[in-house]
Amino acid sequence: MTNSKSEVAYALVSERIVNGAYSPGYRLVLGTIAEELGCSVVPVREAIRRLEAEGLVHFTRNVGATVAQVDSTLYLHTMQTLAVIEPAATALAASAMDETWLAKAQALNDAMRQCLEDFDPVAFTELNNEFHQQLYSQCPNPHILDLVQRGWRRLAAMRASSFTHIPHRAKQSVEEHQHLLELIAAHASTKDIEEAARTHRTNTLNAYLAQANMAPSAI
Amino acid sequence: MTNSKSEVAYALVSERIVNGAYSPGYRLVLGTIAEELGCSVVPVREAIRRLEAEGLVHFTRNVGATVAQVDSTLYLHTMQTLAVIEPAATALAASAMDETWLAKAQALNDAMRQCLEDFDPVAFTELNNEFHQQLYSQCPNPHILDLVQRGWRRLAAMRASSFTHIPHRAKQSVEEHQHLLELIAAHASTKDIEEAARTHRTNTLNAYLAQANMAPSAI
DNA sequence: GCACACTAGATCGTATACGATTTGATGTAC
DNA sequence: GTACATCAAATCGTATACGATCTAGTGTGC
Structure with missing residues (x-):
């Protein structure tokens, strides 16, 4: 067994x-x-x-x-936590990412861009998950990696991560991904990568909050 | 029951x-x-x-x-995680901290300064824990707060957080605390507070790593 | 009609019991 | 002497059983 x-x-x-x-x-x-x-x-x-x-x-x-019941507060808290952890994981993982990993991530983001034209939010959300996982999965710190994975699982369970709720974010999201990929490819500093990744996540969170008529997140 | x-x-x-x-x-x-x-x-x-x-x-x-066995790697990973989470918690808590809270934190830091003169590393470590707890405990995001508390508990269990291992950090640590308090009192931006808190923690981690002849942390 | 006590059913919390697995020691073949 | 098979003790994993607790529904007094 x-x-x-x-x-x-x-x-x-x-x-x-x-x-x-x-x-x-x-x-x-x-x-x-x-x-x-x-x-x-x-x-x-x-x-x-x-x-x-x-x-x-x-x-x-x-x-x-x-x-667990989902309310706006829980979503806010989960996203906020992920906004702190995931960028750190991505930044730490960046140095370990070789050409192959970057190519895969790039392919995923290209596929997302295609989804935009096809208006396929389900596939888009799925690809978005894979894209982010591709970025943070090489994080050398197992604690941080574990926390990021838990965060994504929570979001998945809440089904509030879907872009069906904030469709207008999708296009900008793809562009932010592209920017992040370029930073990693250029071996930008840990700090710059972390900051770009956090901006990306904070933007998503705030787009959701704005739609729910809630104040933007401090982080 | x-x-x-x-x-x-x-x-x-x-x-x-x-x-x-x-x-x-x-x-x-x-x-x-x-x-x-x-x-x-x-x-x-x-x-x-x-x-x-x-x-x-x-x-x-x-x-x-x-x-759980403690090795340098585990300490590094735990501290690194805390270096990501705790500054965020402190920054989020900052806006909720009123005069009373700040005064308590100031008193704790003053007591630490006194310990420096008395060469009392045990009391210093204890006060250090209390000081940090004072700063992050008002964090409005329960997930982040929980993660910070777990991190501190882990460190306590490892007894590697004690300043007996890195005595020369104690003095600088008190000064960094002071700087952080001033930022909070002046209602500095969330980003500035987070950055100061992270610098503080990264410095401690790197002091430990340097002593163990290990490469400094990327975060 | 409302508030409160009571009861029954559902569900959880824990004790006990026993089978399953691992580990280390012993014995045997080479 | 070494390697491997065997066995027994220790410990874990799970099933079953029963008491404890909660919830909702019913009844009673006012």
């Missing part, structure tokens, strides 16, 4: 939250999930607690777990 | 790791801890897994948990 049951349970619930099968507010009952998996509740408990630690589910003692 | 047993177990083990009773490499046996607490192993399991998620313990399947 390669995986323990608690890992299987974790993978199952996690996947369902991220892909939307369990939507926010959905009640996660230990017994039900255990039955579905054909195991007892103990491993399921452990999985749920792990998900709680990641912020994907909300847990109340003696009451149970629900998929 | 205000606390569940798993929470009690978590608090106990966590406290012992942080205060050094369980030193790095210490083998955490579920049954033994359960016996000591007068409960079964199930709540202890949950506590250990939570600690694993925080990076305080290392867990291997079917083998067990040990208190």
Whole structure:
């Protein structure tokens, strides 16, 4: 057996939250999930607690777990956190990125540009995720890398990261990506890369906030 | 009962790791801890897994948990992460800090200056923790705040944060604190405060790295 | 009609029990 | 003496069982 049951349970619930099968507010009952998996509740408990630690589910003692509710505040906080961490990860990863990595990232951004013309927001969002992952995945600091990945997972679970909510950002986003790629290719300073990446993310966040009639983020 | 047993177990083990009773490499046996607490192993399991998620313990399947080993790399990674997160937390908290908070922080820094003259590194380290906590604790973003607190806990568990390892940094550290306080008092921009806080932390990290004959951190 | 006590069902929290896995020691072949 | 197989002890992983707690619905008094 390669995986323990608690890992299987974790993978199952996690996947369902991220892909939307369990939507926010959905009640996660230990017994039900255990039955579905054909195991007892103990491993399921452990999985749920792990998900709680990641912020994907909300847990109340003696009451149970629900998929974390999304409100504007949560989105703001998650994006703000990612705005701090991801640029750092990208900057740290930059020196480790060779021609091959850059070429892949460039190809992804080109594909995004194509999506713009085809009005395909779903594919655009998907490519956007891949593009960013391409940039930060080489980050040599495992803690930072882990935090970035958790942030993206949270966003995916909230399905608020989709560009369907802020369509006008898509075009500018592609251009900011291009700028970032050029900085990395030119071996710009860590600070410059981090700053460009943060500007990109802050712009997205503020575009969302402006649309929701909320004050822009301080970071 | 205000606390569940798993929470009690978590608090106990966590406290012992942080205060050094369980030193790095210490083998955490579920049954033994359960016996000591007068409960079964199930709540202890949950506590250990939570600690694993925080990076305080290392867990291997079917083998067990040990208190996380400290090596230079781990210290570097933890400090680097904190160097990214804490300045952001401080900058976000700055606008929420009123006169009272600033006065407390100033008092702590003054006390640190006194410790310098008394050659009391233990008290200095303690005050340093309190000073930083004073600065970031008002951070309005709970995710970021949580990450900062975890980072400090990790450092405490590693006991590498102590100024006994880099005594010459103490004096400069106090001055950098002072500069930071002045920026906050003058309502400097978020960016300036974040930058000053990051410089402070990067300096400490690099002082450690230089002493260990390692290359300085990119961030 | 409203507030409060009570009850039943659902669900969680934990203890106990036992099978599964790892580890280190012992023994055996070469 | 070394390498490998075997075995026993330690420890973890999970199932089951039962008590504790919460929630919602019902009933009673006012």
